[in-house]
Amino acid sequence: MEPIEKLKAFNIHKADPVKDIGLINQYALKELKPEDVMCFSLVLCDNEVDRDMEQFSVKSLEALSKMFVGKTGIKNHSWDTRSQVARLYRVELQKTAEKTSTGEQLVQLLGSAYMLRTEENKALITDIEGGIVKEVSVGFSIRKLACSICGEQMKRSWWEPTKCKNEHIKGKDYEGKTCVGMMEDPADAYEFSFVAVPSQRGAGTVKGFEPDTSLFKMIMAVSPEELAQNEEALDAVIKHLLVAKQSQEEREKRKRILAENEKILKLYEKEN
Numbered sequence: 001m002e003p004i005e006k007l008k009a010f011n012i013h014k015a016d017p018v019k020d021i022g023l024i025n026q027y028a029l030k031e032l033k034p035e036d037v038m039c040f041s042l043v044l045c046d047n048e049v050d051r052d053m054e055q056f057s058v059k060s061l062e063a064l065s066k067m068f069v070g071k072t073g074i075k076n077h078s079w080d081t082r083s084q085v086a087r088l089y090r091v092e093l094q095k096t097a098e099k100t101s102t103g104e105q106l107v108q109l110l111g112s113a114y115m116l117r118t119e120e121n122k123a124l125i126t127d128i129e130g131g132i133v134k135e136v137s138v139g140f141s142i143r144k145l146a147c148s149i150c151g152e153q154m155k156r157s158w159w160e161p162t163k164c165k166n167e168h169i170k171g172k173d174y175e176g177k178t179c180v181g182m183m184e185d186p187a188d189a190y191e192f193s194f195v196a197v198p199s200q201r202g203a204g205t206v207k208g209f210e211p212d213t214s215l216f217k218m219i220m221a222v223s224p225e226e227l228a229q230n231e232e233a234l235d236a237v238i239k240h241l242l243v244a245k246q247s248q249e250e251r252e253k254r255k256r257i258l259a260e261n262e263k264i265l266k267l268y269e270k271e272n
Contacts, residue, residue, distance in 0.1 A: 014041055014112075015039035015040050015041045015090075015112035015113065015114075016039060017034040017035075017037050017038070017039045017114070018034045020039060020089065020090070020112065020114075021033070021034050021037075023089045023090060023112075024037060024039075024089050024114050026089070027070060027087055027089060032116075035117070036116060036117060037114045037115065037116060037117060038114065038115045038116075038117055038121075038125050038128075038129075039112060039113065039114045039115075040112075040113055040114075040115075040128060041110065041111070041112055042110070042111045042112075042113060042136055042192070043108050043109070043110055043111075043136075044064075044068060044091070044109040044110065044111045044136065044138050044192055045061070045064075045108075045109050045138050046061070046100075046106060046107060046108040046109065047061060047100060047104060047106065047107045048100045048101065048106060049100065049101055049102060049178075049180055052181075053170050053171040053178070053179075053180055053181060054145070054170070054180065054181040054182075054183055055100075055102070055148070055180050055181070055182055055183065056182075056183050057182055057183065057184050058104075058107050059184070060142070060183055060184055060185070060186050061093060061107055061109050062093060063185075063186045064091075064109060064138075064140065064186050064189055065091050065092060065093050065109055066091075067140075067186060067188060067189035068088055068091045068109070068111065068138070068189045068192070069088060069089070069090065069091045070087065070088060070089070071087070071088050071189055071190065071191055071192065072084050072086070072087055072088075072191050072192075073085055073086030073087060073088065073113050073115075073136075073191065073192050073193070073194070074191050074192075074193050074194075075193060075194050076193060076194070076195060077137065077139055077191070077193045077195070078193075079190075079191075085115055085121060085124060085194075086113045086114060086115045087113060087114060088111045088112070088113045088192065089112055089113065089114060090111065090112040091109065091110070091111045091112075092109075092110055093107060093108070093109060093110070094107070094108045094110050095107050096108065102180070111192065113192075124194075133194050135194070135195055135196065136192050136193060136194055136195065137192070137193050137195045138189070138191070138192050138193075139189070139190035139191045139192070139193065140186060140187075140188065140189045140190060141186070141187045141188050141190070142183045142184060142185060142186050142187060143184070143185040143186075143187050144183075144184045144185045145162075145181045145182065145183060145184070146181070146182040146184050147163075147164035147166070147168045147170075147179060147181070147182070148177075148178075148179055148180040148181070148182050149164075149166075149168045149174050149177065149179050150164060150166050150168060152164035152165050152166055152168075153165075154168075154170060154181050162181060196264075
């Protein structure tokens with residue numbers, strides 16, 4: 001990919017109640033004003049291998065980017081109207097310069113969501129803005145869980161390991177390659193949910209879409225003349241330079257929370 005094209009890939013929208021109120025009002029029965037809503041950005045999922053040793057293909061993420069638009073945000077995957085707190089009004093893919101643990105380009109499914117600034121939501125909004133409620137998980141269905149070793153359908157079972165007909169077991173190594181369940185051919189997207197420990201380590205709300213560490217190398221690879229002639233790439237550069245000023249303390253805090261959640265999960269697994 002040419003440097004100028006890589007820069008364009010970073011031109012992702014950030015949730016903004018003023019700029020996005022038109023999109024938000026597509027889902028409201030009465031016209032809302034920017035002060036009526038709280039908006040936030042989030043990473044819904046990506047193509048990294050998750051805690052269940054399963055992985056989205058990029059093609060699946062592309063399909064889900066269309067399916068998740070307009071879907072509800074709930075708490076703890078509780079399919080109850082009392083748990084509904086937010087709604088996605090924009091979903092898009094971001095191709096980063098990072099690599100997954102399997103060596104592929106990391107691709108994220110990014111969302112913009114809104115909540116009503118009601119008395120009932122006040123505590124949750126405070127927790128989101130304060131970085132306490134951060135992690136999310138997505139509810140969806142797929143038609144195929146493919147074996148990354150041979151491509152055959154894998155079957156989940158309560159009483160035996162997930163495996164394909166060729167006896168490749170999810171999580172086991174075969175000739176130096178770990179068997180992963182590839183989530184392909186999405187059938188539907190249901191919701192995103194605020195949870196304490198998400199299946200995907202990188203899923204959660206974000207202050208702004210964090211800049212890739214390779215962004216500055218990309219900038220240096222593009223001539224000033226090219227940037228001056230391409231407003232889209234120039235906007236991406238300016239936006240990510242501003243996001244790069246995000247507090248290092250905030251990023252470290254998020255890492256600590258994720259690490260604590262992983263410790264709790266491991267302790268729970270040992271006790272059960």
